[in-house]
Amino acid sequence: xxxxxxxxxxxxxxxxxxxxxxxxxxxxxxxxxxxxxxxxxxxxxxxxxxxxxxxxxxxxxxxxxxxxxxxxxxxxxxxxxxxxxxxxxxxxxxxxxxxxxxxxxxxxxxxxxxxxxxxxxxxxxxxxxxxxxxxxxxxx
Amino acid sequence: xxxxxxxxxxxxxxxxxxxxxxxxxxxxxxxxxxxxxxxxxxxxxxxxxxxxxxxxxxxxxxxxxxxxxxxxxxxxxxxxxxxxxxxxxxxxxxxxxxxxxxxxxxxxxxxxxxxxxxxxxxxxxxxxxxxxxxxxxxxx
Amino acid sequence: xxxxxxxxxxxxxxxxxxxxxxxxxxxxxxxxxxxxxxxxxxxxxxxxxxxxxxxxxxxxxxxxxxxxxxxxxxxxxxxxxxxxxxxxxxxxxxxxxxxxxxxxxxxxxxxxxxxxxxxxxxxxxxxxxxxxxxxxxxxx
Amino acid sequence: xxxxxxxxxxxxxxxxxxxxxxxxxxxxxxxxxxxxxxxxxxxxxxxxxxxxxxxxxxxxxxxxxxxxxxxxxxxxxxxxxxxxxxxxxxxxxxxxxxxxxxxxxxxxxxxxxxxxxxxxxxxxxxxxxxxxxxxxxxxx
Amino acid sequence: xxxxxxxxxxxxxxxxxxxxxxxxxxxxxxxxxxxxxxxxxxxxxxxxxxxxxxxxxxxxxxxxxxxxxxxxxxxxxxxxxxxxxxxxxxxxxxxxxxxxxxxxxxxxxxxxxxxxxxxxxxxxxxxxxxxxxxxxxxxx
Amino acid sequence: xxxxxxxxxxxxxxxxxxxxxxxxxxxxxxxxxxxxxxxxxxxxxxxxxxxxxxxxxxxxxxxxxxxxxxxxxxxxxxxxxxxxxxxxxxxxxxxxxxxxxxxxxxxxxxxxxxxxxxxxxxxxxxxxxxxxxxxxxxxx
Numbered sequence: 001x002x003x004x005x006x007x008x009x010x011x012x013x014x015x016x017x018x019x020x021x022x023x024x025x026x027x028x029x030x031x032x033x034x035x036x037x038x039x040x041x042x043x044x045x046x047x048x049x050x051x052x053x054x055x056x057x058x059x060x061x062x063x064x065x066x067x068x069x070x071x072x073x074x075x076x077x078x079x080x081x082x083x084x085x086x087x088x089x090x091x092x093x094x095x096x097x098x099x100x101x102x103x104x105x106x107x108x109x110x111x112x113x114x115x116x117x118x119x120x121x122x123x124x125x126x127x128x129x130x131x132x133x134x135x136x137x138x139x140x
Numbered sequence: 141x142x143x144x145x146x147x148x149x150x151x152x153x154x155x156x157x158x159x160x161x162x163x164x165x166x167x168x169x170x171x172x173x174x175x176x177x178x179x180x181x182x183x184x185x186x187x188x189x190x191x192x193x194x195x196x197x198x199x200x201x202x203x204x205x206x207x208x209x210x211x212x213x214x215x216x217x218x219x220x221x222x223x224x225x226x227x228x229x230x231x232x233x234x235x236x237x238x239x240x241x242x243x244x245x246x247x248x249x250x251x252x253x254x255x256x257x258x259x260x261x262x263x264x265x266x267x268x269x270x271x272x273x274x275x276x277x278x279x280x
Numbered sequence: 281x282x283x284x285x286x287x288x289x290x291x292x293x294x295x296x297x298x299x300x301x302x303x304x305x306x307x308x309x310x311x312x313x314x315x316x317x318x319x320x321x322x323x324x325x326x327x328x329x330x331x332x333x334x335x336x337x338x339x340x341x342x343x344x345x346x347x348x349x350x351x352x353x354x355x356x357x358x359x360x361x362x363x364x365x366x367x368x369x370x371x372x373x374x375x376x377x378x379x380x381x382x383x384x385x386x387x388x389x390x391x392x393x394x395x396x397x398x399x400x401x402x403x404x405x406x407x408x409x410x411x412x413x414x415x416x417x418x419x420x
Numbered sequence: 421x422x423x424x425x426x427x428x429x430x431x432x433x434x435x436x437x438x439x440x441x442x443x444x445x446x447x448x449x450x451x452x453x454x455x456x457x458x459x460x461x462x463x464x465x466x467x468x469x470x471x472x473x474x475x476x477x478x479x480x481x482x483x484x485x486x487x488x489x490x491x492x493x494x495x496x497x498x499x500x501x502x503x504x505x506x507x508x509x510x511x512x513x514x515x516x517x518x519x520x521x522x523x524x525x526x527x528x529x530x531x532x533x534x535x536x537x538x539x540x541x542x543x544x545x546x547x548x549x550x551x552x553x554x555x556x557x558x559x560x
Numbered sequence: 561x562x563x564x565x566x567x568x569x570x571x572x573x574x575x576x577x578x579x580x581x582x583x584x585x586x587x588x589x590x591x592x593x594x595x596x597x598x599x600x601x602x603x604x605x606x607x608x609x610x611x612x613x614x615x616x617x618x619x620x621x622x623x624x625x626x627x628x629x630x631x632x633x634x635x636x637x638x639x640x641x642x643x644x645x646x647x648x649x650x651x652x653x654x655x656x657x658x659x660x661x662x663x664x665x666x667x668x669x670x671x672x673x674x675x676x677x678x679x680x681x682x683x684x685x686x687x688x689x690x691x692x693x694x695x696x697x698x699x700x
Numbered sequence: 701x702x703x704x705x706x707x708x709x710x711x712x713x714x715x716x717x718x719x720x721x722x723x724x725x726x727x728x729x730x731x732x733x734x735x736x737x738x739x740x741x742x743x744x745x746x747x748x749x750x751x752x753x754x755x756x757x758x759x760x761x762x763x764x765x766x767x768x769x770x771x772x773x774x775x776x777x778x779x780x781x782x783x784x785x786x787x788x789x790x791x792x793x794x795x796x797x798x799x800x801x802x803x804x805x806x807x808x809x810x811x812x813x814x815x816x817x818x819x820x821x822x823x824x825x826x827x828x829x830x831x832x833x834x835x836x837x838x839x840x
Contacts, residue, residue, distance in 0.1 A: 005656040006666055007838040031194045033274075037262070040269040044670020044765065050754050051142040051265065051677075053501040057750060058255050066746065069248040070255070074214055078255045080682075081218045084548030085225045087647055088263035089369055092550050093273035096285040106286055108209040110324020113548040115198050115210070115218045117331075121541035122177070123228035124362075125191065128504030129145045130512050133233035134173075138707040145516040146526055147418040184530020190334050193536075197330055206326065222544075224688030227507055227787055232690050236705040238309065245705055250744020253688040257751075261681035264782075268673040269645030270652050278287040284551045313554075317542070320549040331542065338535050349528040350535070354494055358535045361498045364828030365505045367647055368543035372830050373553035376565040386566055388489040390604020393828040395478050395490070395498045397611075401821035402457070402471065403508035404642075408784030408813040409460040410792050411424045413513035414453075425796040426806055427698040464810020466626065470617055471817075474610050486606065502824075507787055558567040564831045593834075597822070600829040611822065618815050629808040630815070634774055638781045638815045645785045648823035653833035668769040675758050675770070675778045682737070683788035685751065689740040691704045693793035694733075 009042035018042045021052050028056060028063045037090060073102050081116040158182045161192050168203045169197060169214035177230060194220050221256040289322035298322045301332050308336060308343045317370060353382050361396040429462035438462045441472050448476060448483045457510060493522050501536040569602035578602045581612050586622045588616060597650060633662050641676040709742035718742045721752050727764045728756060737790060773802050781816040 011034040014022050022034045022042070041048040059075055061068030068075075076098045083091035099109060151174040154162050162174045162182070181188040199215055201208030208215070214236045223231035239249060291314040294302050295420035302314045302322070321328040339355055341348030348355070356378045379389060423469035432455040434442050440456045442462070461468040479495055481488030488495075496518045519529060571594040574582050582594045582602070601608040621628030621633055628635075636658045643651035659669060709736040714722050722734045722742070743747040759775055761768030766777075776798045783791035797807060 001184050002272075002838065004269045005653060005838060006669065007267055031261060035274050036270075036271050037266055040271050041265065041670070044674065045667040045675040046757070047670045050674065050757060053261065054258060054750050054754060055262070057746070058251070058258055069251045070217075074217060075255055076195050077210075078217060078221045078252065079259045080548070082225050082256050082259040083263055084544050085222050086260065086263040086267075087168075087543070087547040089547075089550060090266035090271045090273050091213050091259060091263050092548060093285060096550075106323040109286065110321070110327045111198070111209045112218065112329040113545055114324065114330065115215055116548060117541040117544045118194060118198055119219045119222040119231060120226065120544040121537040122195070123223055123226040123507070124189065124504050124535055124537045124540040125181065125229050126177055126230035127507035127509075128500070128512060128536060129144045129146055129177075130509060130516075131176050131180050131230045132142075133230050134175050136173050138702065138705060142418065145418060145513060146529070166511065181530070183526040186337070187530045187534040190337055190534065194330050194334060197326070207640070220688070224684050227683070227687035229687075229690060231704060232688060234623040236690075246743040249706070250741070250747045253685055254744065254747040254750065256688060257681040257684045261677040264644050264677045264680040265673055267647035267649075268652060268676060270649060270656075273622070278282065278285060282552070284549045286549055314728060315554050316551045317546055317549075321545065324743040331545065334538060335542070338484050338531070338538055349531045350497075354497060355535055357490075357494060358497060358501045359539045360828070362505050362536050362539040364824050365466050365502050366540065366543040366547075367823070367827035369827075369830060370546035370547050370551045370553050371539060371543050372828060373565060376830075386603040389566065390601070391478070391489045392491055392498065392605045393612065393825055394494055394604065394607040395504050397824045398474060398478055399499045399502040399511060399822040400506065401788070401817040402475070403503055403506040403511050404784050404817045404820040405461065405471065405813055406457055406508050406510035407506075407789075408780070408789035408792060408816060409424045409426060409457075410789060410796075411456050411459065411460050412508045413510050414455050414457070422698065424808065425698060425793060452614070461810070463806040464814065466617070467810045467814040470614050470814065474614060477610055558562065558565060562832075565831045566829060595834050596831050597826055597829075600831050601825065611825065614818060615822070618811070618818055629775075629811045634777060635815055637770075637774060637778060638812065639782050639819045641778045642785050642816050642819040643823055645782050646820065646823040646827075648826050649832045650826035650833050651819065651823050671758070671769045672778065675775055676782050678754060678758055679779045679782040679791065680786065682751065682755070683783055683786040683791050685741065686737055686788050686790035687786075689704045689706060689737075691736045691740050691790045692702075693790050694735050 003036055004040045006040055006043045008036055008039035011039060014042065017045050018048060021048055028060050029072070035094065037094070073099070073104065076102060077112050080112060084113060084116050085120055096112065143176055144180045146180055146183045148179035149174055151179060154182065157185050158188060161188055164196070165192065168200050175234070177234070213239070213244065216242060217252050220252060223255050224253060225260055283316055284320045286323045288316060288319035291319060294322065297325050298328060301328055304336070306334065308340050315374065317374070325376055353379070353384065356382060357392050359370055360392060364393060364396050424457055424460045426460055426463045428456060428459035431459060436460065437465050438468060441468055441482060444476070445472065448480050456516065457514070493519070493524065496522060497532050500532060504536050505540055563596055566600055568596060568599035571599060576606050578608060578648045581608055584616070585612065588620050597654070598676060604666065633659070633664065636662060637672050640672060642672060643681055644676050654689045703736055704740045708736060708739035711739060714742065717745050718748060719746055724756070725752065728760050734793065737794070740819065765815055773799070776802060777812050780812060784813060784816050785820055809813045 009100055011022055023067060025034055026032060041051055057064045057066060076095050079095040080099060083095055149158060151162055165174055165178055166172060181191055197204045197206060216235050219235040220239065223235055289298060291302055305314055305318055306312060321331055337344045337346060354373050359375040360379060363375055429438060431442055445454060445458055446452060461471055477484045477486060496515050499515040500519060503515055569578060585594055585598055586592060601611055617624045617626060636655050639655040640659065643655055681691055709718060711722055725734055725738055726732060741751055757764045757766060776795050779795040780799060783795055
């Protein structure tokens, strides 16, 4: 079975910068394997480093030594809502699993997706009628 | 200045079902005008009713006599993340204003958008490499 | 084989509100099974109810006791055009099947998709050049 | 006021292939000006030719000497549904105007957009749950 | 295994206009089979002709007797960036293969996708903040 | 005139980390003002830092002390193709200006957008028919 359009980097064979990042991913996420997404990015080590640094900073702020403004559940909810909107199979699966791990039940998952679905609908309606924004002062 | 591709229903001239829904919108949202979005939908009263019923149920559960699973801030965050992903000007403005009303500051708004931006990026990467999902049991 | 990220609600085991909606879906659509989409939504009964009520009203107006403005074929054509644009596998399959049931042949299907494809192209071009709209009075 | 990211080709100054296509656009559409979209494409004459030939064939089949399978209203409905989904201001305005010219009223326009909105919602839901298609034989 | 929602046109059984286009596709692309995409479009011969003429003109300019402005690698890079953005599995696979044939290595592929990912992110951010364009004169 | 949903950070009043990044943006890009996009991101300094570091690494590799695989024109072409696909006004304007600065003429710009448009079309067609990928070995 094909896993991606590139040959994934073997998690055991990786060396140097890739090895360090693979270890950091497993340690930060508390898992004992490297997800396929990161093994695909590792075919271009600079890209792996950029994306991981960013994801670690935003999604694992404590591990990055940073005080985030949002809690873990809210962060994963945003990830799922965006991924459902874009129709990305890998990311929907991955962030549904993350929400489950955080204790989210199917009713709550349903509400997240219902709201994401609702705004995909209203976005199409607002664009379909080309409605101008009501007046809004900038957020201070 | 044009406000939409249809002539918006005048909020004072509306009668019947439209009048009732306009009143319910202002009462439920605690505002004293009818936003343009609803005045555009009112050109097709059945549509106004369907969309408002759904939005009221999901975004104002207490008013709909329902116990929602998510709090108001999380609901608006989903709305903004989806609207930023789809690039809908009306909805971005409207839900940024709603978040401001709920006391969200610019640092928190920045984190919401940073995470929404990040997953638009990873969605494109996962699709761009056609990465297959890692194994995942269904959410019970 | 996995069918969704949630365990689908068994169509025979469903009770209460879900049971009633499942029966209404089969009766309204004239089918003898509950499609997976609805069995997934049923994990969050409120969501099932909201989406089904809306879909029944818009796509099966007679069953909802309402005079629709568009015929069944046009309604399904919109559904397919939107689903092809968003790249939603489930919905493309489902609405292609619905069009087939309505007697649409492959030449007509081809024309629907050709036109949907064309406007995905012109949308990208109009946005890519940031062309301002020509003057347009609102639709009366 | 800026009209596009390129300087639009002046409809009176155009010569050669561009002049012929501009004339064909006005004759085929029965209008006495060249819409901005085509004046932007004309900065790259090969592109103007490709897009116009395609749009003429699909949207004006009689003028292209071809028997189309769909009527003019259905064709414009697809154009609007796709453009609302993609949020393209130019195309939403242009195809709403075309529907108005064909005698479509605001109730019918509302139903078109309501159905387009509904499937943007169900697409996000089907993707958000990663629902597998129900079995479907190919369309013969 | 199902290959599409329509029964693909058999590449050996095709006659007339479809046969000619199938031969031109294989000759122009230097391959000895007709890709599934074209066999699906062939169910509506007019569509096959329109799309192939356009793709041949833009992606194989020499074969179309035309001097293109971009080289083959840049053209395929655009195709991949757009397809990753839209999440189209067929097209991502097909254009990754085309880039490989042109000698592109995984580091370069990674950079293409990293840049495509980055702008999916910045697009969401610019839309999420509704940032107005900085002043820009039209491209002469 | 409103410039964004947040009050942009004044480029002269900025201090600390934001000041340093603003200076780096102007120096790296060779411009004497800070574009609005960065002034909006600066309302959340961590986000400004993450996005700028990534954009500098990928789009200005020399300034980041890195050997990029793609030349400046190809990088900007990807940016424009993605932004046109997503319909992001700010980014389309900004990357059209960047291409102009690099000497790209309107014919070449037209070819970039024509190819981006073409693949938005073929993506919708491949998804609309649910065409399965032809066999493809992974990229070595």
